[in-house]
Ligand code: SF4
């Protein structure tokens with residue numbers, strides 16, 4: 733069974749954008765909308781419109797390359813899963 737089986741797919745319900753080049757005021761504004769880590773990665777809740785209610789991809793065969801490159805079991809995946817587990821938020 734793959735790691736993705738039964739997962740709630742937090743990877744498909746947020747985006748991460750590096751904003752390390754923003755001014756302090758712009759960064760402050762960004763922090764009002766989402767989390768910014770020390771490396772300047774801005775994490776925003778944003779459910780993909782193609783994520784089905786069963787947490788599977790609705791366009792799997794035509795999904796973007798960025799989705800194909802996301803490594804199940806990789807550092808970002810494990811961090812997303814851990815964060816999800818520790819949160820009671822319904823995303
Ligand atoms: S890549 Fe990781 S976070 Fe995404 S569905 Fe698979 S196991 Fe879950």
Ligand code: SF4
Pocket residue numbers: 743744780781782783784788789790791792795796799
């Ligand atoms: S296209 Fe599919 S794999 Fe990519 S974020 Fe959307 S639901 Fe997830």
